Amino acid sequence: MSTDLWLRRFHPAPDAATRLLCLPHAGGSASYFFPVSRALAPAIEVISVQYPGRQDRRQEPCVETVTELATRVADELPPLLDKPLTLFGHSMGASVAYELALVLEERGTEVHGVIASGRRAPSALRDERFHLLDDDGLIAEIKRLNGTESELLDDDEILRMVLPSIRSDYKAAETYRRTDGRRTRTPILALTGDADPKATLAEVDQWADHTSGGYQREVYPGGHFYLNNHVPAVLDRIRAQVRSLSTVD
16 A cells, blocks of 8 residues: 555554654655654554655655645545644654645644644745755755764765755755745644754744644754754653643543
8 A cells, every 4th residue: 555655653552542743854764753653652653754765665756845745645644534643844844744734624634733843934935955966065965964864974875875865855845935824723833953054943933924723932952953962852842742732641
């Protein structure tokens, strides 16, 4: 089934009252969220999205727009909509999560919340074109942000092999725009590092303009991948947010 390609359930929790859907950053894969799944189960079942073009889907064409990614993920979600669903996305994944909430609302499903990590709001526009750099330039940017699984950064051959999917994700993230004033009805919680070069606090706070369901923001010390250095605190915040939205004991 295509659902098995898109959605990964590392720690099945059939008795969980609620689910958390995790959407990876540019260049990221579903396995990035394995520790999240392990930590939150069995109270919260974590489902991780595997985008085309990486790991076991490496031979598939990449998706080069955030809106198409959101639509294609939404197509796979009906089996998961029998329980409250909260969306978590980091960096590009936060944009996908927001668009996914809009798509699901259009289809008659209300998600319980969006947790947008390490990403400025859709209306906070920057003219970034890293996806147009040559391979060496793009690799330099990835290493500057520590922006993919750390073991790949130390193996130049493997890094260059996965560059097509990374470049595609950067294109999706950098060309994404949402300036039409549309708002999701679900609450948005923004998590961010206080020294993130990709998202200032002012840019992050513009998420408030994209929801009618309420906005909160939590700031941690660190850069774009602040969460790697604050795993327990971030997990506690995610757990508290999901519970508050879904009344999980």
